Every structure is written in structure tokens, then in C-alpha cells.
Amino acid sequence: MGIGREQVEHVAKLARLALTEEELTLFEGQLSAILEHANTVTNLDTEGVEPTSHSMPLMNVMRPDVIIPSIGAEAALANAPAAGDGHFRVPRILEEEG
Amino acid sequence: MSTTEAPDLVTTIGLEVHVELKTSTKMFCGCPVGFGGEPNTRVCPVCLGHPGTLPTMNEKAVEYTTKIAMALGCDIAPRSIFHRKNYFYPDMPKNYQISQYDLPVGERGSLEVEVDGEFYTVGITRAHLEEDTGKSIHVGGGGRIHDADYSLEDFNRAGTPLVEIVSEPDITSPAIARAYATELRAILEYLGVSDVRMEEGSMRVDANISVAPPGERGKKVEIKNMNSLRSVYRALEYEERRQREVLRAGGTVTQSTRHWDEKAAKTKELRTKEEAFDYRYFPEPDLVPLEPAVEWLRQLREEQPELPIERAKRYERKLGLTPYDAGVLRSTKALGDLFEEALASAKKADAKQVSNWVTNDLMSVLAAVPEGTKNPPLTGSNLAELVDMVAEGALSKSQGQQVLTKMVETGLGAREIAEESGIKQVSDEGALEEAIDAALAANPDVAERLRSGDNKPFGFLMGEVMKATKGQGNPKVVSGLIRRKLIHPD
Amino acid sequence: MQLWERTAADVASLIASKEVSAAEVTESCISRTNEVEGDVLSYLTLTPEAARAKAAEVDSAVAAGDPLGPLAGVPMALKDIICTQGTRTTAASKILDNYIPPYSATVAERLYAAGGTMLGKTNLDEFAMGSSTENSAYQITKNPWDLERVPGGSSGGSASAVAAGQAPFSIGTDTGGSIRQPAALCGVVGLKPTYGLVPRYGLIAFASSLDQAGPITRDVRDAAIVLQVIAGQDPRDSTSLPSPVPDYVGALAKGIDGLRIGVVKEISGEGVDPAVQARFREAVQLLEKLGAKIGEVSLSTFGFGIDIYYLIAPAEASSNLARFDGVRYGLRVDGPDVATMNSLTRAAGFGPEVKRRIMLGTYSLSSGYYDAYYLKAQKARTLIARDFARAYEEFDLLVSPTAPTTAFKLGEKTQDPLTMYLSDICTVPSSLAGAAAISVPAGLSSDDGLPVGIQFMARPMDETTMLSAAYAFEQELGPLPKPPLWSTS
DSSP states (O other), X not given: OOOOXXXXXXXXXXXXXXXXHHHHHHHHHHHHHHHHHHHHHHTSOOTTOOOOSOSSOOOOOEEOSOOOXXXXXXXXXXXXXXXXXXXXXXXXXXXXXX | OOOOSOTTOEEEEEEEEEEEOOOSBOSSSSOBOOSSSSTTOSOOTTTTTOTTOOOOEEHHHHHHHHHHHHHTTOEEOSSBOOEEEEOOOTTSTTSEEEEOOSSOSEEEEEEEEEETTEEEEEEEEEEEEEEOOOEEEXXXXXXXXXXXXXXXXXXXXXXXXXXXXXXXXXXXXXXXXXXXXXXXXXXXXXXXXXXXXXXXXXXXEEEEEEXXXXXXXXXXXXXXXXXSHHHHHHHHHHHHHHHHHHHHTTOOOOOEEEEEETTTTEEEEEEETTSOOOOOOEEOTTSOOBOOOHHHHHHHHHHOOOOHHHHHHHHHHHHOOOHHHHHHHTSSHXXXXXXXXXXXXXXXXXXXXXXXXXXXXXXXXHTTSTTTTTSOSSOHHHHHHHHHHHHHTSSOHHHHHHHHHHHHHHOOOHHHHHHHTTOOOBOOHHHHHHHHHHHHHHOHHHHHHHHTTOOTTHHHHXXXXXXXXXXXXXXXXXXXXXXXXXXXXX | OOGGGSOHHHHHHHHHTTSSOHHHHHHHHHHHHHHHHHXXXXXXXXXXXXXXXXXXXXXXXXXXXXXXXXXXXXXXXXXXXXOBTTBOOOXXXXXXXXXXXXXXXXXXXXXXXXXXXXXXXXXXXXXXXXXXXXXXXXXXXXXXXXXXXXXXXXXXXXXXXXXXXXXXXXXXXXXXXXXXXXXXXXXXXXXXXXXXXXXXXXXXXXXXXXXXEEEEEXXXXXXXXXXXXXXXXXXXXXXXXXXXXXXXXXXXXXXXXXXXXEEEGGGTSTTSOHHHHHHHHHHHHHHHHTTOEEEEEOXXXXXGHHHXXXXXXXXXXXXXXXXXXXXXXXXXOOXXXXXXHHHHHHHHHSOHHHHHHHHHHHXXXXXXXXXXXIIHHHHHHHHHHHHHHHHHHHOXXXXXXXXXXXXXXXXXXXXXXXXXXXXXXXXXXXXXXXOOEEEEEEEEOTTTOOEEEEEEEEOXXXXXXXXXXXXXXXXXXXXXXXXXXXXXX
16 A cells, blocks of 8 residues: 555644655655555454454553652753743644644 | 524534543542642653653542443443543643543443423433643733743643543533533532532533534534533523524534633634544553453442432422422532431421422522532531421521521521520510500500501501510511401400 | 673672672773773763762672662663663653653662662663664664674664673663564573563653563573562553562573474574574574474464564554653754644654654554554454464474574665564564563574574563573573673773
């Protein structure tokens, strides 16, 4: 299955990657090649086979509802690229929440 | 149907309600859950989405969600899993939300609601568990998102357990939508799983509404930012009218998301649905499936409290209360509990009397108390004491109201307040007769007119006697004495 | 013998018996590191002061007669994808260039508690995506056997540090072979535990359903000792296994006699370099000589391992790496609005391989392709696990070469991602099945004189059988020559 330029651009947008023209061209070719190779998998007979998302069969792993002290605002903001008034500061938001 | 001029159009509404759970800690980390406070103080590496951190499931949140699903009559999934919902937003630390997708905790429930004596059943599609986002504050540009200079992120709320309850598009009017949201809020309050404060965002209602000729499908419009039950009703009523007008004028409704502006009393378009989101859901590899044990589910069912609608029915059938009174009494769990406690300890008063005190007098006193109906500041036995005192004649009705106000203010008992403030009712005929005689002596014409069959000064005379007894005269006894003396002398 | 040449077990016992001090051991490793670091470039961050402080603590404990941890005073190197509180952790990415974690990984905490002294953080392919460590945003690590060649990857710095004598042991992470393949290429031991045995809390996630941390050591005994320290359930990782941790060191002596060992046809012949095949066949003969019952097993789905892996791992990675957005930590490239800022930051902060995998993973999860790619691959993964289970009805262990080639030349495979991906054909199947595997040196290739590794694959949670077989094999094979770099001092 080939992947077209438009799709590559769409995927880059979904992934929030500002790719250059060169990168878009490069990935268009490389993704197509990788996916073509992966087509062997799409041809495997998996009729009636359950997908594996965990290799070990665990369930109901939960923790008690008990408070663990927080790290404090100073530690929280220590790595922030920009901060102000105890908050993380970001450029204005143009779109509404999904 | 709230708009009658176009009966050829049908309104279809579905509601999506998000409820923050009242757990001690967040959904996937041990940070405390709370409202307000200094920004970024209830955070840790996990809820800040630091690299390498992993979510761990809060068992209380799972329990609460299961209780909600049970109360809504949902099938509880024998196996449910979490998915990642992938999209970028600066108040979402991982840029994916851990949520549920095709295997939620509960599915296929229903909720019965009443509007003007009519009952409607609204289907519940699903109840699922997820995590809340942080909060963005838009600075500059008048606080409007698009015009802001920049935004500030606070992650205190990020990771708070959130249950999403999705209704079927079964709702046919804004009034039913409001009743549904009201009923759902009452149920959640009864379960004790959420603060359900719409103004603080611990309960949030979004709606989908479409209007179309019968049998046709209208374009779905999603409405956000309805911050009270009243605004749910107003926004939907506005939107229903707007869509009807568009259709009647021969136009078409655009599939879109609209924002309810409470001040302007209008919905405004936020975005059209043309570019659909691609959330790339996939099973969350950091968490394992939930497979509730049969025994655990049985135990939860046993612990389920009586739900508001059941309680109301019981009050009507067993106690003979009117649907209105039963409706007020069951509106919060605390109010109904108070009523039942009072009824149990009342020695003289009956259900109707106790109910009247709660639904009329107490409700008007509590109107001035924040969260009053959720946490009434008096006990059932104190209320019973008051109701009994009035029933016995130790206090008049208006004295009782006076005492009740003080009980709510101070938390003290009825008898204690009455004694300390000297509020009592005088029923002693001798004392009252003296007062009547004194009043008649001061107003000789009044006695004359009453005797001659002119009843007009009766009220005046009553007033004078009550004034003389500092309001403590038993009005029944006083009026009886006046009648005996002047109107129907033996 | 210099102190830096010794194994972790030796160092620990010398310190415990007061023959040497932890300070002396640490100084020896620091000076050895300084001596060869310019050649091999194993480390992204060196922490000699922290190591000295920790060594001093150990020495006071020894003097006071306090109980000592199993790794008391043993220097170690951690792959720079393991979060260490207060010490820069980059995942070899520019996007985390200035990142100081506010917490430590469970693995790091357990090693500190056992007395380990951390010398520094080692180089890797950016976010562990690669098989040569050439995808590091910072430097190219060299193979101590040949400085013109790669050390393998993604835990290349961890493997080269151990092979070059800079640290007696290191910790790597393995998603599709990232511990085992560099261990094989550098002539050291690398163990990938059963998925869930070692907690993932604090490992910067690449592919969450596959990632596991494990030891890289100079011999099998050290691998058992380190595994003993880092294994076991962690309440902070919901996928960590609740089973008790067996005595790995105690099980080493169990031997190999009578074990049924299967050679996996699909990953031992075609596609594997002839000289590697030859050395591997000799290794199998040695196992037979030790009393193992050898058979061949054909597991047809193993041939699809790489393709399945490259549908699953990038998909999970695309989601795991979404958090690097310039908001809370790491690099930010400013923009007029937050979405543009995110996109510019990620474009500047991620290298080409990371971008490629994010693109691939985003695509395979996107609407309309999920069923055909991601879901299909998850089903195919079930088939691989079934193939393993079938093989384990007949065999106790499976073996194959660890990598299809010996260490390749720097730059040799960087142009074609597919060729590079094939470096993992032998290691990916056990990753997909969540099973344990270990790479042990099997000698040098007669072709180029570079190390070849043999991979033992065990049933999930059967590390003991795997370790005892690997140990018997190693003892029988005898000591291997050291890399040329070993003698520079």
C-alpha cells in the first residue's frame, strides 16, 4: 500500500511535526517502502485470533485511594521552558479542546 | 414541545455529562483531588506527564464508576479496558487522554425522568472512566481564547477521575433534557461519588441537538459551556428555536460546535465539524484490563443506596405525601434523610406535618445557606422537637418559623432556643381574657360594632391583643375567646 | 589485574572483605573511563563526584560494619533513558537536552539501594530507536573492538562502557533487541528479562508493551547478580509481575545436562552472515557436548517478526513521544501560537529516525488504517506467542545467533532504514512474545575477528533455566580474548 504526499502531510500535522519539503519527500518514499515490506503481515491469516496488547495476563491491578504528597510548584516548574505566576506559560491557543 | 409554531419538526437531544469523582486522589497518581488553591501544587511527575512515568489505577474511582453504572441500570462489563485518546492540547500533559473506548465499565442503561407529571425514559449509551485535563487561563485580549496574548497552564485538575455518561438521543425537548440532568445530578449526589457542582465544573453537561421533520435526521449541533441546569434549559431552548427558524426560512443547519454565552443568552459557533478529529485510539499498554469479580459486584449492589426516584415513590405510596412534597424531599439525599430522621423521632407530628415543615419552612430558610439542601445545618431530632412543639401548641406556627431560623443559624435545639429567647405561646384563658378586656376598654367602639354583627374590627382587635401579649398569645385561643365574648355569647 | 578489569561480583567481594575500598575501585574506573572515553564515547554525562560520594558512603558502612548491599561499591553506568533524579537525562535527544528529572526510575533506586555507584549516563540511539547508536543526537559511540565500527544499539554506550573497561556493568533497555544486539557486537553479556519482571517506572518509554531494562555485564554471574537486584514487582508499574523473584545466582550451577534446546531455523540460517552461522554452529556443538539434547525447530511466524515489530513499536512510540511538546520541560522553539510552537519544537528536537517512526506510528494508528496495521500486528503477535508456546512443549530453551552480523562499519546502514531494521531479526520475536532472552559471547568471527553472540531464549519467567545454561556454556567456552583497547593502559 503506497502512501501519498497528501497523507504524509496530514500525518505530520496530526503528529505536530513541522517537516521540511525534503523531509516530506524522504518520508513519503521511506514509509511506502516500510509499509510495503510490512504487507507480509497484512497477508497473515489472523481469522479468529485475539490481539495481544499485553504479553502477560494480568488484570485488576489497582492502588488504594491514599494521598502521596505532591512535589510542590517549584519542582513542578523547574524544567518549564517558560513560566509565570506559578503557571506554565504557553503561546496563545488557537483551537478549542478536542 | 416547547416551541409550538412548527409542530412538523422534531427535536432530538442527546446529553454527554462529565462528572468529577470525589476520591481522595487522582485517577492515576496519588496527588490529592481538590478545587482551587495555588496553581501547580497538587501535581507530581505522573500527572505532569514526565517522561518515564506510568499510570496506576485508583481502585476507589473504579468502584465509584461501577456504582454509577449500576445506578443507571447499565450492564457492567465483565472485561473493560482503557484506551489512549491521542490529541494535542497544552492542558493535557501527555497529549493523550487515558479514557475508555469500545469496552467501557457500563453500557445500555436508562434513566426515568418526570416533566409535568409525564414520565420519560432516557437511554444511557455508556458510562466510562477517564482522566480530567488541567486548566488554561487566557491572558490578555479580554480573556478570550483566540485574542489572548498567551495562556497559563495549571495542572492541579489534571488527572482527576472523570466519569462520562452518554445518553441516547432520546430526549425530545429542552425541559426533558433539564429533567434528565437534574435527575442524574440527584443520583450522583445520592451515591456520594461526586460534589456535582456545575458552577465549579465537577459536573459538566454538553449537548447534541438537532431539529428535523419526523423520520429525517437533522444536522447535529454540539453545545458546550452550559454551567448550570438553568443554562442547559436556556441554551437548548435557544438552539431549538434557532434551528427551527433556519429550517423554516428554507435554510440548512450546519453541523458544528457552538458555545453557550450565558450573558448574551445565545449560542455562538466555535467550529464546524468539517475537519473531524482523528484520535488514534489504541489500548493503553501501561494499564491492564478490569475484570470485576462477581462477588465484588454483588457487594456493591448491596451497598447501593435507595435512589431518589424510588424514595419519592415510597413517600407517595407509604406516607401519602403529594408528588410535589415527595419531589422536594428527595431532591437531595441529605434533605430526605433529615425528613426521615425527624419523622422517626417526632412524638406528635405526622408525616404530612413534618413534610410541610421541610418543604415549606425549612426550604425557605435554607435558601440563604450555601449548599444548604446538601448539608442542612440541623439534625432530624431537633427538627422533630420543633414540629412537635408546634403540634402541641407550645409554639405558634409563626413562632416555630422564628425558632427554625435560629436553629439553622446556631445549630441549637428548638426547646433550648425557645427558652433562651423567651418564645412561648400563652394559652391561659384568664391571662388572655384580661388582655382582651383591656383592649376593649381602650377601644369601646370595637366591642359595639362586633356585637352588632360588624366583623370588620375583628382583625384589629386580634392585633391589639397579640401586641399586648408580645406575640405570645395563642391566636386560636384568643379568637375563640373574642367570639365567645362578643359574637356568640353563650 | 587492575581493579577496573574485575567483574561486579569480584569488586563487591573485595570491598566487603576490606581488601580494597570502594573509593579505590571508583577511582580506578574513573581513570580508566577518562583514558578511553575520547576513543569510544560511551557516556553522555559523567558523574564522578556523585560516584565518589557514594563510594565514601559505602566505605563508611564497611568501616562501621553495617550490612552491605549486593552491589556495595560497584561502579555502574546507566543508559541515558533511565531517569535519575537531579542528573540530566536526555534519551540522547535534543528535545531533552536540559532535562533534569524530578524523580528516579525504580531500577535506579534499586541499584542505589544495593550500593551501586553511578559513574554516568551512557549514549544510545535517540529514544532507543536504532541498532547502532548512530541515531544519538550527541555523539557516535565506537565499538571497543574496532573504533571504525558501531557498538550496536540502541544500548550502544552501555555495551561499549562494559566492553572497554569503563564500568563492570551497565543497564540497558531492550525493546526489540537493544540490550542483546549491542552486547553481542561488543562481546559482552546482555540480558532482556521477561516483560514485567523489571519495573518500567522511570524508563523513558519507547514502546510500552515491549520495553524492558536489563543488565549488560562481562559474565553471566554478574548478569544474575544485577538481575536479582532490579527484578520484582513495583506498585508504580501496573504491568509489573507479582510473582516472587527466584534465586538467580543460586541457580547458576544447575548446568545444562539433559536440557532440550531447540535451534530456531528461521533466525539461524538464511539472512545470517556465514561466519556468524559457523561460530553459532560450533556453540551449539558445545551445548551438545555439555549434555543438552539439540533439535531444530521451525517457527514460521518468526520470519514476520520485524514487520510486526515495526507496526507495533512506532505506533506506541508516536503516542509516548507526544508529551514532548515544549510546554512542561525540555526544548521549546517559540511560535506565534501553541500548535505552531509544538510543531517547531518537535521538528527541531527530534532527529530523523525518531520523526520517521512517529510518522509511521501515527499513520498506522490513524483512522482507516488501524485495523489493517496496528490491530493486525497485535493479532500476529499472538501467533508468535503461540509459536513460542508450541516450541516450548518440545524444548526447554531456544537458541539462535543474537545478531545476523558482527559489528558493522560506522555509516554502513544509516542510509537505508530497512537494512538497519533487519539487524534485529533474531531478537525481535522474543520481545514480541514478552519472553526472556540473553546474549552470551560465543567467540570471534573467523572472518573479521569480531565478537559473535549466541542468544538463549526462555519461557516467560524462566530466567533461571536460561541463566544456568548460559553460565555452563560460558564456563565451558573459557575466557575470550579482550578487545585491543583493553591493553592501552
